[in-house]
Amino acid sequence: MEKRIINPWKWQDARNYVQAVEVNDVKGTLYVSGQTAIDENGVSSDADMRSQLIHTIENLEKVIQEAHYELKNIVRLNIYTTESASLFENFDVLQNWILKNEIKQSSTVLEVKKLFETLKVELEATVVK
Template sequence: MTITRTSVNPWPWSLGYGFDQAQLVEGATRVLALSGQAAVDADGTPQHAGDIVAQVSLALDNLETVLGQAGMTLADVVRTTVFTTDVDAMMGAWEGLAQRFTAAGVRPSSTLVGVTRLAFPDLMVEIEATAVG
């Protein structure tokens, strides 16, 4: 069976940010629910304190690593939730996140949530995702 993804965008403003309002996925046989990925090394030690752009990049690297373990890529992601301790800084770093998904040929639905803190005080961003295959 072939997987089809249909973008659902009753308003076009989200396209400028690189995400769809919704994704209708049909024909999927596997669903991967990923825990939030953050800017930590292989031992779980936080990296890039105070640098949200570097944290977004490493969190996405870690997201791709988990996807790879399941035989998936960023192209399989249909939804993300981005948690951040600094919404304004994350809006400034959003382009890097959007570019990674655009390069993979997808525009997953997405939600940005401001929080007081994450698991470790130095972390500024955590990205969770749902992928289908």
């Protein structure tokens, strides 16, 4: 698999995403449903944004690893939140995770009116190998 990053500018580097990712010679593509802060018993978290974001990342990692894909090969990460201001106050959690795992992904952040039950953030990913 070959990945090529397309960034006509430099400003997005500080925000830990890229403008586009071209992927060639892919052996597999994993489309991960939106992951949230739901525990192993299916109970939704009612914790604060930071806690939910950490739990959501852990759940995303679990699905990707269970499928035998690598986090560094996430090429698309969509972020849905009910509280944009709170998400950006805690964005260091996401940025540190992206840097630690050497992820270079295209991303979209969308504020939505409601997520399931008490959830505040949802991460949806596309991963290749």
